[in-house]
Amino acid sequence: MSGGVPLLAMQGMTKSFPGVRALRGVDLALAKGEVLALLGENGAGKSTLMRILGGAHPADSGTVEMEGRAVDLATPQASRQAGVAVIYQEFNLVPGLNAVENIFLGREVTRAGWVRRGKEREEARALFKRLGVELDVDLPCREFTTAQQQLVEIAKALALQARLLVMDEPSAALTSYEVERLFGIIRDLRAQGIGIIYISHRLEEIFRIADRVAILRDGVKVGERPIAGITRPEMIEMMVGRELKDEFPQRRTVPGPVRLEVSGLRRGRAVQDVSFSIRSGEILALAGLVGAGRTETARLLFGADAKEAGEIRLDGRTLVIDSPRAAIACGLGLLPEDRKQQGLVLQHSVRDNFALPNLDRLAPRGLVRRGAEREEFGAYVEQLRIRLPHQEERAAHLSGGNQQKVVLAKWLARRCEVLIFDEPTRGIDAGAKFEIYLLMNELAAQGKAILMISSELPEVIGMADRVLVMHEGRVTGEIAEARRATPEQIMQLAFA
Amino acid sequence: MKSILQKAAANYGMIGVLLLLCVYFSAMTYTDQSPAGAAGAKQVAAELARLGGAPQVLLVSSDQPEDLEFVTSLAKELPASGSRVVAAARGEPQVAREALQKLAAAGTRLDAIACTQTAGAWLLFADLAVDFPELGSPRLITPRSYRWPNFLKAENLLNIANQIAVIAIMAIGMTLVIVTGGIDLSVGSLLALSAVLAARFIRDEAGGVAASPMGMILACLGAVGACGLVGAFSGWMITRFRIPPFIVTLAMMLVGSGCAFILADGQSIYQLPDSFIWLGRGVCFGGVPNAVVLMFLLYGLAHLVMSRMKAGRYLYAVGGNSEAARLSGVPLTRVLMGAYIVSALLAGLGGVIMASQLKSGSATYGNMYELYVIAAVVVGGTSLSGGEGKMSGTLVGAFTIAVIQNGMNLRNVESYTQKVVLGLVILGAVLFDKMRHRA
Structure with missing residues (x-):
C-alpha cells in the first residue's frame, strides 16, 4: 500500500457465536484499486469477516473505516450505503426477474410512481458495457448461466456505486474460460480504483489475480504478504500451522480383510469416478476442502442421492442400494454432516428419534413394543453416557455432543457393519469429542468398516488409519499411513 | 405453579375451551323443562x-x-x-x-x-x-317443572355428535395428511363423488328401491374404493412429481366435484331402499346413532395407530423432518401415499354416511366441507407445518365447532352471524396454539 488514506481499514474485529469465537481481533486494510486475497482453512473466519462487511452479522467489537471515515455496518443497507458490495456464493437474484429488474430491485427509477423502464434499461446496458460483456438484459435471470448471473451481481454492485467488492469463491462454479473473463473484469475494476477482496481456495488463481494475501487461522490473522513475497508451501503452512495435541485416544486395532469396496462412483461434477475400499476394523478418512465432493460421495454410498454409476460391495457381495432404506437394510449407517437438519427430528423426543430406524425390529407386527423401546434406549443412554433429564426430552433441547450420541445410538442399535461419520465432531465440545473418538475406536475394534469425513486435519491424522484426499469430485491422493501424514501434505493434495 | 398451568394449557387447552363453551351454552339455555x-x-x-x-x-x-x-x-x-x-x-x-x-x-x-x-x-x-x-x-x-339447560338435554348432545360425525370422520384422514406436512383440499368433493357413486350403484346395479343389504354394502364399498383410487392418484402426483399437495388436491377437488355432477346428471338420486338409512339415521344401544358409534370406533383405532404403531411414528417423522426420516430408513413414498389414500377413503365413507342420512345422493353434498375439516384439525392443535398433532385433539376440535354451531342454533343466532363467529373462533384457536408454543 502506498501512502494516502486506505479504502478500507478494519481494526480489532471480533465476533463470537455460541460456543465459537469466530474472529479474534482481526485487522485488515485495503487500498483503492487493490486485490486482496483472503485465505484460510474451513472455519478460519473468512466467511464471518465477509458477512460483517456485508452487514449480515454485526461485529461484536472493532472499527471499520471507509476512506478514513468511520462507518457502521449494522445492516445490509448500511453496508451498501458505505460503498461495500458483497457477492456471496449463493447469488441474491430473484430468478423470475430479468437482469434490469434485478439490478434496480429495491431502488427502481420512478416518475410519479411509474417505473421508468427505458431509463433503467439504458443504465443497465451502460453497466454491462463497462464490464465489457454482452448480455440479453430482458431474459429472466433463471435462464442465465452461473457466470452470467455473477455478471448481473457485479453489475448490481457497480450500479450501487460500490467502491469495495467482496467476492466469495467466485470461480467455484465457473469453467476455465469463464474464469479468464472474470479475471479480465476484475483487472478492469481494479484499474477503475475499486478495491476487491477475493476469497478462494484455488491457490494458483490467487497467484494470478491478487496483489496481496492475508491468511486467517482460527479467527486470527496469521500473516499478510505481498503476492511476490510468498510461496505456495508457505501459504499452506500458515493456513494449517497447528500443533497436534494429545487429543486422540490410542488405538491398537490391526485392520483385517477388506469389507467394503466401492468402485467407479459417479454423479455429475460433484463425484467423478471415486473408488476405495475399507478393511475390517479400519477407519478411512476422506479429506478435502468444502465442496470437494466428500459428503456427496457419502450420500451416494448411502443411497441418499441416486448414483449415475458405481458398484458397492460388502464382504464380497454386491449391494443394491437405491434408497437410504435399502442401504440401512444392507447394514450401512450414516451420521450426517448436519445433525439438526438431517440426523434428528428436532421437535420429537430423543427416544422416538432413537427408535426411528429400529422400528422394523421394535414394532414387529406394526405395534411398537414400548417397553422394549424404553429399555433398549435406556441401555444406550447409559453406555454412551448421554445426559438427559428423561427419555421424552425433545432432541432440540440437547447439546451438540448429546445430539450426536443419540444419532450414534440409532445406528449402534441396528448393529451396522459400515458406519459413515460425516464431520462427527463439528460443533461439539472437547469432552464429548473425546468420547465420540473412543466410540469410533471401539467400533473399529469390533471389526466394523468406518468411513470418516472431516475438515479438521488434526482429527484426520489423529483418528484415521488411511486418508483419501478429494478435490473437485475426484480422489487426488491417498496417504497409506495417516499417522505419519502432515497437514501440509494433505493440504497440498486438497488444493491439487 | 405457573409451569403446571402452562403444561395443562398445552395438553388440555382445547378441552378446556370446549368445556367452557359447554358451560356457557348451558347457562344461556337454562330454562323451564316440563316433563311430559x-x-x-x-x-x-x-x-x-x-x-x-x-x-x-x-x-x-x-x-x-x-x-x-x-x-x-x-x-x-x-x-x-x-x-x-x-x-x-x-x-x-x-x-x-x-x-x-x-x-x-x-x-x-x-x-x-x-x-x-x-x-x-x-x-x-x-x-x-x-x-x-x-x-x-x-x-x-x-x-x-324443573330448570335444566336445553343444551344439556341428552337428545341435543346426541344431535351434536350426529351433526359432526361426517366432518369428524373426514378429519381423521386430514390429521394424517397434515401431520405429514401436507394438506388435502379434495375431501369435500370426494364426499359428493362417493355419495353420488353409492346412490348410483344402488339404483343401477343393486336393484334400486329393492336392493338387498349385500348389494348396498358392495355399492358403498365400491364408492369408497373409487375415492381411495383418487387419493392414490393424488399421492402419486405428490411423491413422484413433487407437485405441492395444495395444488394436486386443489385440482382433484375440481375434478372430483365435476365428476360428481356429471355422474348425478345434476340431479339428486333418491331411488334407494328404506333400509339404506341404517348407517346414517339408525341407532343402537341407548339411542346412540350408528354414525356416532362408527366415528368413535374410528377415532379409537386412529389414536392407536398414531400413538402406538410404526405407521404413526413414520407419519410424525416425515412431517417433522422428511430428510432426517428418509436418512433413517423411513419409506417416504409409502408413508405419504398411505396418508392421502386413507384421507380419500374416509372422505368416501363420509359420503356414504351422508347419503344414508339424507337417503339420497347429490353432487351438492360436502360443499366447503374441506374447510370445516381443516378447521377441526387446526382447532384441535395440529400444526400445519407438520410433525405434531393428536387424534384426540382433532376430535375435540370437531366437537368445538359442532358445539358452537349447535349453541348458536339454540340461541337462534342467524346463520350469517354463525359464520362470522366460527371464523373468529378458528383464528382464536390458532392464535392460542401459537402462544402456547411460545410459552
Whole structure:
C-alpha cells in the first residue's frame, strides 16, 4: 500500500457465536484499486469477516473505516450505503426477474410512481458495457448461466456505486474460460480504483489475480504478504500451522480383510469416478476442502442421492442400494454432516428419534413394543453416557455432543457393519469429542468398516488409519499411513 | 405453579375451551323443562300416592300425542298406587268442564285432578271451590317443572355428535395428511363423488328401491374404493412429481366435484331402499346413532395407530423432518401415499354416511366441507407445518365447532352471524396454539 488514506481499514474485529469465537481481533486494510486475497482453512473466519462487511452479522467489537471515515455496518443497507458490495456464493437474484429488474430491485427509477423502464434499461446496458460483456438484459435471470448471473451481481454492485467488492469463491462454479473473463473484469475494476477482496481456495488463481494475501487461522490473522513475497508451501503452512495435541485416544486395532469396496462412483461434477475400499476394523478418512465432493460421495454410498454409476460391495457381495432404506437394510449407517437438519427430528423426543430406524425390529407386527423401546434406549443412554433429564426430552433441547450420541445410538442399535461419520465432531465440545473418538475406536475394534469425513486435519491424522484426499469430485491422493501424514501434505493434495 | 398451568394449557387447552363453551351454552339455555309423557305420569302418580287414602282422580289432558301418552301411562300406574280414576277428559277445556259438571251432578267426591302442565293452567281450574262446591276441594296435580339447560338435554348432545360425525370422520384422514406436512383440499368433493357413486350403484346395479343389504354394502364399498383410487392418484402426483399437495388436491377437488355432477346428471338420486338409512339415521344401544358409534370406533383405532404403531411414528417423522426420516430408513413414498389414500377413503365413507342420512345422493353434498375439516384439525392443535398433532385433539376440535354451531342454533343466532363467529373462533384457536408454543 502506498501512502494516502486506505479504502478500507478494519481494526480489532471480533465476533463470537455460541460456543465459537469466530474472529479474534482481526485487522485488515485495503487500498483503492487493490486485490486482496483472503485465505484460510474451513472455519478460519473468512466467511464471518465477509458477512460483517456485508452487514449480515454485526461485529461484536472493532472499527471499520471507509476512506478514513468511520462507518457502521449494522445492516445490509448500511453496508451498501458505505460503498461495500458483497457477492456471496449463493447469488441474491430473484430468478423470475430479468437482469434490469434485478439490478434496480429495491431502488427502481420512478416518475410519479411509474417505473421508468427505458431509463433503467439504458443504465443497465451502460453497466454491462463497462464490464465489457454482452448480455440479453430482458431474459429472466433463471435462464442465465452461473457466470452470467455473477455478471448481473457485479453489475448490481457497480450500479450501487460500490467502491469495495467482496467476492466469495467466485470461480467455484465457473469453467476455465469463464474464469479468464472474470479475471479480465476484475483487472478492469481494479484499474477503475475499486478495491476487491477475493476469497478462494484455488491457490494458483490467487497467484494470478491478487496483489496481496492475508491468511486467517482460527479467527486470527496469521500473516499478510505481498503476492511476490510468498510461496505456495508457505501459504499452506500458515493456513494449517497447528500443533497436534494429545487429543486422540490410542488405538491398537490391526485392520483385517477388506469389507467394503466401492468402485467407479459417479454423479455429475460433484463425484467423478471415486473408488476405495475399507478393511475390517479400519477407519478411512476422506479429506478435502468444502465442496470437494466428500459428503456427496457419502450420500451416494448411502443411497441418499441416486448414483449415475458405481458398484458397492460388502464382504464380497454386491449391494443394491437405491434408497437410504435399502442401504440401512444392507447394514450401512450414516451420521450426517448436519445433525439438526438431517440426523434428528428436532421437535420429537430423543427416544422416538432413537427408535426411528429400529422400528422394523421394535414394532414387529406394526405395534411398537414400548417397553422394549424404553429399555433398549435406556441401555444406550447409559453406555454412551448421554445426559438427559428423561427419555421424552425433545432432541432440540440437547447439546451438540448429546445430539450426536443419540444419532450414534440409532445406528449402534441396528448393529451396522459400515458406519459413515460425516464431520462427527463439528460443533461439539472437547469432552464429548473425546468420547465420540473412543466410540469410533471401539467400533473399529469390533471389526466394523468406518468411513470418516472431516475438515479438521488434526482429527484426520489423529483418528484415521488411511486418508483419501478429494478435490473437485475426484480422489487426488491417498496417504497409506495417516499417522505419519502432515497437514501440509494433505493440504497440498486438497488444493491439487 | 405457573409451569403446571402452562403444561395443562398445552395438553388440555382445547378441552378446556370446549368445556367452557359447554358451560356457557348451558347457562344461556337454562330454562323451564316440563316433563311430559311417561316421565310426567310417573311423577304425578308418586304425588298421588303421597296423598294417602284411596284418592278419587280425574284425568285431564289435551289430545296431543304426548299428552295422550301421559294419560295412558298414568291410567296404567294409578291402580297400583291405590288411586281410583273416576273419569278422564281428553281434548278442549270444554270437555273437562263437562266432565266436572257430570261428576258434580252425580255428587262424586273428587280428591285430585291430575293433568298436564298446559291443562293445569286452564282458567277452568282457577276457582274450583266456587264453581263446583259439590266436588269437595280437589287438588290440582301437575308434573312439577324443573330448570335444566336445553343444551344439556341428552337428545341435543346426541344431535351434536350426529351433526359432526361426517366432518369428524373426514378429519381423521386430514390429521394424517397434515401431520405429514401436507394438506388435502379434495375431501369435500370426494364426499359428493362417493355419495353420488353409492346412490348410483344402488339404483343401477343393486336393484334400486329393492336392493338387498349385500348389494348396498358392495355399492358403498365400491364408492369408497373409487375415492381411495383418487387419493392414490393424488399421492402419486405428490411423491413422484413433487407437485405441492395444495395444488394436486386443489385440482382433484375440481375434478372430483365435476365428476360428481356429471355422474348425478345434476340431479339428486333418491331411488334407494328404506333400509339404506341404517348407517346414517339408525341407532343402537341407548339411542346412540350408528354414525356416532362408527366415528368413535374410528377415532379409537386412529389414536392407536398414531400413538402406538410404526405407521404413526413414520407419519410424525416425515412431517417433522422428511430428510432426517428418509436418512433413517423411513419409506417416504409409502408413508405419504398411505396418508392421502386413507384421507380419500374416509372422505368416501363420509359420503356414504351422508347419503344414508339424507337417503339420497347429490353432487351438492360436502360443499366447503374441506374447510370445516381443516378447521377441526387446526382447532384441535395440529400444526400445519407438520410433525405434531393428536387424534384426540382433532376430535375435540370437531366437537368445538359442532358445539358452537349447535349453541348458536339454540340461541337462534342467524346463520350469517354463525359464520362470522366460527371464523373468529378458528383464528382464536390458532392464535392460542401459537402462544402456547411460545410459552
